[in-house]
Structures are given as C-alpha cells and as structure tokens.
Amino acid sequence: MPAAKAQAIFHGLMLVDADPTADAAALERITLWALGQYSPVVAVDAPDGIVMDTEGADHLQGGEPLMVTGIANRFRAKKLSARVAIADTWGAAHACARATRDETVIVPIGETVRAVERLPLAMLRLSPKIVGDLHTLGFKTIGELSATPRAPLALRFGPEIGRRLDQMFGRIREPIDPIRTPDLIEVSRVFGEPIGAAETIDKYVGYLIIRLVAELQRQGLGVRRTDLIVGKVDGTRQAVRAGTAKPSRDIAWLKKLFRDKRETIEPGFGIEKLTLVAVRTEPLEEVQKASALVDEDLPDITPLIDILGNRGQRVYRVAPVASDVPERSVARIAATSEIATETWVHHWPRPVRLLAKPDRIDAIALMPDYPPASITWRGRKMKVMRADGPERVFGEWWRRDGELDAVRDYFIVEGEGGERLWIFRRGDGVDPATGSREWFVHGIFA
Amino acid sequence: MVYGDANLVISELRERIQHLEGPSSRRKKVLPFGVPDIDDRLPGGGLAYGALHEFAGGGAGTVDGAVAALFAAGVAARTRGQIVWCLARPDLFFPALAQAGLHPSRVIFVESANEDDVIANMEECLGYGGVGAVVGELVRLPMTKSRRLQLAAEKTGTMGLVVRRWRRQTEANDFGQPTAATTRWRVSVAPSVELPVPGVGRAQWFLELMRVKAGECAEYFVGACDAKGRINLSTRSADRPYQAGRSIYSR
Numbered sequence: 001m002p003a004a005k006a007q008a009i010f011h012g013l014m015l016v017d018a019d020p021t022a023d024a025a026a027l028e029r030i031t032l033w034a035l036g037q038y039s040p041v042v043a044v045d046a047p048d049g050i051v052m053d054t055e056g057a058d059h060l061q062g063g064e065p066l067m068v069t070g071i072a073n074r075f076r077a078k079k080l081s082a083r084v085a086i087a088d089t090w091g092a093a094h095a096c097a098r099a100t101r102d103e104t105v106i107v108p109i110g111e112t113v114r115a116v117e118r119l120p121l122a123m124l125r126l127s128p129k130i131v132g133d134l135h136t137l138g139f140k141t142i143g144e145l146s147a148t149p150r151a152p153l154a155l156r157f158g159p160e161i162g163r164r165l166d167q168m169f170g171r172i173r174e175p176i177d178p179i180r181t182p183d184l185i186e187v188s189r190v191f192g193e194p195i196g197a198a199e200t201i202d203k204y205v206g207y208l209i210i211r212l213v214a215e216l217q218r219q220g221l222g223v224r225r226t227d228l229i230v231g232k233v234d235g236t237r238q239a240v241r242a243g244t245a246k247p248s249r250d251i252a253w254l255k256k257l258f259r260d261k262r263e264t265i266e267p268g269f270g271i272e273k274l275t276l277v278a279v280r281t282e283p284l285e286e287v288q289k290a291s292a293l294v295d296e297d298l299p300d301i302t303p304l305i306d307i308l309g310n311r312g313q314r315v316y317r318v319a320p321v322a323s324d325v326p327e328r329s330v331a332r333i334a335a336t337s338e339i340a341t342e343t344w345v346h347h348w349p350r351p352v353r354l355l356a357k358p359d360r361i362d363a364i365a366l367m368p369d370y371p372p373a374s375i376t377w378r379g380r381k382m383k384v385m386r387a388d389g390p391e392r393v394f395g396e397w398w399r400r401d402g403e404l405d406a407v408r409d410y411f412i413v414e415g416e417g418g419e420r421l422w423i424f425r426r427g428d429g430v431d432p433a434t435g436s437r438e439w440f441v442h443g444i445f446a
Numbered sequence: 447m448v449y450g451d452a453n454l455v456i457s458e459l460r461e462r463i464q465h466l467e468g469p470s471s472r473r474k475k476v477l478p479f480g481v482p483d484i485d486d487r488l489p490g491g492g493l494a495y496g497a498l499h500e501f502a503g504g505g506a507g508t509v510d511g512a513v514a515a516l517f518a519a520g521v522a523a524r525t526r527g528q529i530v531w532c533l534a535r536p537d538l539f540f541p542a543l544a545q546a547g548l549h550p551s552r553v554i555f556v557e558s559a560n561e562d563d564v565i566a567n568m569e570e571c572l573g574y575g576g577v578g579a580v581v582g583e584l585v586r587l588p589m590t591k592s593r594r595l596q597l598a599a600e601k602t603g604t605m606g607l608v609v610r611r612w613r614r615q616t617e618a619n620d621f622g623q624p625t626a627a628t629t630r631w632r633v634s635v636a637p638s639v640e641l642p643v644p645g646v647g648r649a650q651w652f653l654e655l656m657r658v659k660a661g662e663c664a665e666y667f668v669g670a671c672d673a674k675g676r677i678n679l680s681t682r683s684a685d686r687p688y689q690a691g692r693s694i695y696s697r
Contacts (some may be wrong), residue, residue, distance in 0.1 A: 025482070029587050039568055062482060103581060105459050119472060136594055142584065155592070187472065250534055261677075278529070299527075299575075299576030301528055301530075301554070301574070301576055301577060303574075304530070304570070304574045304576075304577070305554065307570055307574075308556050308567055308571075311566075311567075312561075313553075313557065313558050313563065313567060314556070314557040314558075315554060315556050315557075316554075316555050316557070317550065317551070317553065317554055317555065318540045318550050318553070318555065319550055320541075320550065326539070326541075330539070330540050330541070332555075339551040340550070341551070343544045343550055344540075344541040344544050344545075346541055346545065349542070349545065349649075350504065350537060350539060350541040350542040351511045351512070351542055352509070352510075352512040352513075352515050352516045352538065352542045352543070352546060353480075353510050353515075353538065354538075354539035355537065356537060356651065373522050385637065386637075386638065386641075386644070386645065386646045386647075387644070387645075388645045388646045404483065411648050414637065414638060414639075414646050417505065417635065417637070418634075418636040418637040418649075418650070419635050420635065420636040420638070420646065420649065421504055443539060444510045444512045445512065445542075446512045446513040446515070446516035446517070446542070446649060446651075446670060446671075
C-alpha cells in the first residue's frame with residue numbers, strides 16, 4: 001500500500017522509515033539471547049525470524065507446548081508479538097509460523113504434508129520473481145506445486161523450487177548453522193579418522209573440557225550452560241546441552257554431566273568434529289575457605305541438583321507465603337535459592353495431603369458453627385466421633401474482588417477408625433453472601 | 447541389644463563371621479527412635495543409616511499415604527543434612543511436615559513424570575552421599591529395584607525411606623511381596639487421644655514392624671510425630687486390651 005493512500009485512510013498516521021540494519025542487529029541480539037535460553041542450535045532466519053533446533057532441548061522448558069507458549073509470553077511481556085511454530089523441518093516451521101493466525105502452532109511428527117499443502121506459495125522461501133511467475137502460471141498453494149511434475153518446472157525456473165520443496169518435506173537435509181559471537185568461549189577438535197566408540201567420545205570430550213576450563217580460568221568465569229556440538233561425517237549436527245545450577249569450573253563434574261548424556265549421542269557413520277561451547281558464563285571468583293573450628297560444613301549438593309535437572313526432573317524447594325488460604329500458603333522456589341529461615345506459623349494442625357481440588361461431600365451439621373455429625377465422602381459414610389473447629393479463613397479481597405465476602409470454615413473431623421479429614425464449609429452459615437454452605441474435603445491428616 | 451544374652455560360642459562365631467565378611471559389615475550407625483521398646487527390637491538399637499526402610503499405610507492410608515509420609519518425615523527430620531524427597535504425585539502439604547520438625551529449607555523436592563524416574567532419582571541421590579535422607583513415594587517396588595536402592599544406600603551410608611502408596615486399596619496386597627528393604631513398617635491411623643473436652647487430641651498410630659533383618663516383628667500403639675519428629679509409646683494398649691494377632695488390615 002502506498003504511504004499516501006494509508007495516510008488518506010487513517011487520520012494522523014505516524015510514518016517511520018524502515019531501518020533494516022537496526023532491525024537486523026536487534027534480531028541478532030534476540031537470537032543470541034535465545035541461544036543461551038532455549039537450544040544449542042539457533043540461527044537468524046533473515047529478515048524477520050529466528051530458527052532453532054529444539055530437539056532434545058524442549059524437556060528443559062517442560063515440553064513442547066509449554067515451551068512455545070513460554071516463548072510467546074516472553075515476547076508479549078516485551079510488547080512484541082511473536083508467532084511460534086514447531087515442525088519437523090525448518091521449511092515447514094518457517095511457513096507455518098508466517099501463515100498462521102494463532103500465536104503458537106505445533107505440527108505433529110509426520111504431519112508436515114497435511115499442515116503445509118494449503119499454504120500459499122510465498123511461504124516457500126523462493127525469490128519474489130519466481131513466486132510471481134508461478135502465480136502467472138496459475139499455481140496458488142504449496143500442495144498444487146508439489147503435485148506437479150518436477151522436470152518442466154526445473155527447466156523453466158531452475159533447481160531452486162525442487163530444493164525448497166524437498167527441504168520443506170524433509171527429503172534433503174538443511175542443517176542450521178548456529179550463531180556465534182567472538183566472546184563465546186569455544187574449543188573444538190577435528191578428527192582425521194571419524195570416531196564412534198563410546199569410550200573414545202568420552203575421552204575426547206574430557207580433553208575438550210580440560211581446555212575449556214583452562215580458558216574459563218584465565219578469564220575468571222564459571223560456566224552455567226555448556227553445549228557439545230557433534231559434527232558427523234554425513235554433514236549433520238547434533239547438540240547436547242548440560243546446565244549447572246551455579247557457575248562451575250569443575251572438570252570432573254562437567255565430565256560426569258556429559259557422560260550421563262552420552263547415550264543420547266548417535267555417532268551414525270562416525271564423528272569428525274567435536275565442539276564444546278560455553279554458552280552462558282558467569283563470573284566465578286576464587287573464595288578462600290576458612291577452616292571451621294566447631295563443626296564440619298554440610299556437603300554441597302548443587303551437583304546433585306544439576307544431575308537431576310539435566311535429566312528433565314523438576315527440582316524445587318518450597319517456601320512459606322503469608323496467606324491464610326491453604327492453597328496459597330506454599331510457593332515453589334528454585335532449589336538453589338537462598339536458604340530462608342522462616343517457616344509456617346500455625347496453631348492448628350495441618351493435613352499431610354492437600355487435595356488439588358476440594359472434594360464435594362454431603363454433611364449433616366447443625367448450623368451455623370457446629371461440626372458435622374456425619375459426612376459422606378466418595379460414597380462412604382463416616383460418622384464423626386470427634387471434631388475441632390471452626391477455623392475461619394477469609395477471602396483475600398486484595399487478590400480478587402470476588403473474594404471480598406468469601407469465608408471458609410475449616411473443621412478437623414475424626415471417624416470411628418481414627419481417620420482424620422480436613423473439611424470446610426463455604427460461608428459462615430448465616431449470611432448467604434459469604435458462601436453457598438456446601439461442604440468439601442480439602443485434606444487428609446496423618 | 448537382641449543378642450545381649452546369647453551364649454559365648456555364638457557371639458564368638460558371629461565375630462569370626464564378621465571378620466570374614468570384611469569391612470563392609472562394620473558396625474553401622476543407627477538413628478534411634480528414643481523409645482526403648484521399639485529401639486530394643488531393632489538391631490543396633492534404631493533405624494540403620496545406609497539402609498532402605500519401607501513405610502506403608504493401612505486402610506485408606508494405602509491410597510493417600512498420609513500417615514506413612516508423616517512418619518517418614520519424622521524420621522527424616524531427626525537426621526542431619528539435606529533431605530531429598532522424590533515423588534510423582536505432588537499433593538504433599540508442606541506445613542504439616544514443618545509441624546513435624548522438618549524445616550522447608552532442608553527439603554529438596556524432585557518431581558518426575560513417572561514411577562521409574564522416581565526410583566532412578568532415588569538411586570542417584572542415595573549413591574551421591576552427603577544428604578541426610580532420601581525419601582521416595584512409590585507404587586511399585588520390585589525386588590531387583592529395591593536391592594539396587596539398598597546397595598546404593600549401603601555404599602554411601604545414606605538412609606533411604608520409601609513411602610508406599612497405591613492407586614487403589616485393593617492393590618495394597620502388593621505389600622506382601624518381599625523387598626530388599628532392611629525394615630518394613632505399616633502405619634495406620636488410630637483414634638486420637640481422648641480429651642476431657644470436645645476436640646481432637648494428639649493423633650495416634652498403630653505401628654507394625656512387619657519385617658526387620660536379624661530381628662523380630664512387633665507392633666505398637668504410638669503417639670504421632672511431635673514438633674521435633676519424635677514418636678512416643680502411647681499408654682493406650684494398656685488401657686484397652688488389644689487382641690493378639692495380626693493387623694486388622696492383613697486379614
């Protein structure tokens with residue numbers, strides 16, 4: 001659309017000249033950030049995209065769906081709108097991300113053809129001239145083009161169309177050349193004769209780690225995230241990523257992390273190049289350890305946290321939150337965060353198991369503030385022998401307006417066999433505005 | 447000690463066998479309950495470090511595992527160092543464990559998507575050493591897996607605690623299958639201490655020692671963990687005759 005026409009349609013339109021060099025620089029900055037954040041193999045997909053090989057890296061973000069929504073949310077927080085797509089090939093992901101209206105798309109494995117056949121030709125990464133000529137010939141979608149015999153097309157337009165189609169459907173490989181900066185610490189080793197045995201890989205990774213650590217030592221850095229990039233004879237690359245919870249320069253420790261990951265490396269026809277990159281580094285100063293007079297220190301278990309974290313397990317601590325609502329009184333914090341000294345202050349016993357969603361029960365109780373005489377939970381009737389309560393919890397109006405009047409009355413009830421439950425009633429039993437007077441089980445005592 | 451009054455020949459033989467077995471069978475450290483009646487039944491006078499201990503619930507506790515978890519937390523609270531708690535179903539409410547003396551800064555949770563990962567994580571943590579105790583919540587504990595855990599625990603001297611909880615109450619007869627755990631316990635809820643006023647008193651448990659290596663089974667009525675994670679023997683069994691025999695849940 002010409003600028004004059006746009007100005008005519010929209011009153012007071014602000015016009016800014018395009019600045020391709022600044023855009024490219026910004027895109028490169030984002031790409032470098034993504035390299036440290038999401039995947040070892042990240043590159044600029046010029047002019048307006050980033051391509052990442054996330055295979056084997058998504059579990060660190062909690063799986064593919066969580067990863068793509070996470071990426072979209074990160075960008076939205078910076079007031080940028082991003083389209084995120086995951087597909088089997090670079091070409092397919094490129095097309096899906098640009099063609100879709102949704103914020104995130106995940107194309108299941110092996111469904112590439114179905115996902116892209118209806119997309120327009122412009123998504124095929126061809127030059128505008130070829131796309132224009134193809135339109136003139138009557139082609140509209142990628143599906144139509146891929147169903148046409150190749151020979152006449154190649155005669156008319158050259159090999160470009162066939163190559164792009166094959167790349168999109170994964171018939172020829174399209175390795176991503178990862179972005180690098182000069183200040184990234186990188187060591188590599190090229191093999192004259194391809195290697196493949198597990199022990200050999202271990203040995204050379206060990207050598208690389210020693211060289212990397214020596215370089216880190218010189219610069220006073222510790223590594224938080226290390227990538228091992230395995231270049232194979234057939235031109236493919238595989239990346240293995242190991243993270244540590246605190247900056248580290250421990251050779252034995254890094255060796256152990258990569259030894260755990262070794263079984264994921266597929267040597268194929270042989271490995272001809274191993275590259276070790278310290279993707280994220282943090283300053284690590286030498287600290288003088290004072291010898292303790294009284295008691296030996298407890299051993300540091302950060303390495304254990306690293307092992308479990310690299311396996312894709314969720315590792316966390318819990319910390320108290322100042323809230324009377326049981327669901328909100330516990331927060332998950334990072335396992336390596338500062339040790340807090342505070343704990344929960346409760347004068348009433350708390351249940352060991354808390355149901356994720358309170359379970360509706362039938363109760364016979366004298367209103368307004370007596371505990372039930374009997375309850376029926378999951379089809380089983382329980383006669384209440386002893387009970388304690390009520391413990392009144394008020395809604396937190398500063399979090400949600402709807403909780404202004406809300407009240408829960410908690411009771412501890414004990415059955416004939418000694419089974420103890422934590423139950424509550426919505427509302428104070430007098431004023432219907434405070435709650436519906438329904439009864440729920442919320443926890444199980446020991 | 448159990449063998450305190452054994453005759454001289456046997457103790458001499460035992461010494462010779464220990465000598466043959468080498469340093470692996472050196473005297474182990476134990477964590478006493480501080481309840482003489484229970485400690486006397488356990489070899490060494492308490493729960494052994496460097497060993498696997500198994501806790502299961504009874505009745506509805508087989509599914510929710512609440513009592514077993516709190517009992518394990520009480521044991522873990524009395525050890526020294528960090529505790530790793532491996533689980534697949536995150537429904538633990540930590541304030542209750544804090545009331546049993548386990549400070550939140552001491553516990554690291556490791557949450558996995560499936561059961562096999564929980565066992566693998568437990569093995570890794572037990573083999574790492576340097577943690578006070580490793581707690582795992584498991585549905586299935588086959589013999590081979592339990593032996594691996596036991597060996598990993600023996601190697602580093604870390605205490606392994608397994609909380610068994612099943613998906614259905616009928617699956618709980620799986621607890622009858624043998625495992626390599628050094629001690630196996632079943633803890634079930636019992637009516638709380640009677641108070642002179644309306645209200646719920648201190649919780650009480652029926653504690654069964656189902657199996658112990660080099661020891662005999664026993665059962666007790668105990669008062670639940672206090673603020674330091676200790677249990678005490680309840681006077682209740684004296685108040686009310688309890689029929690000798692097996693557990694009410696094992697029939």
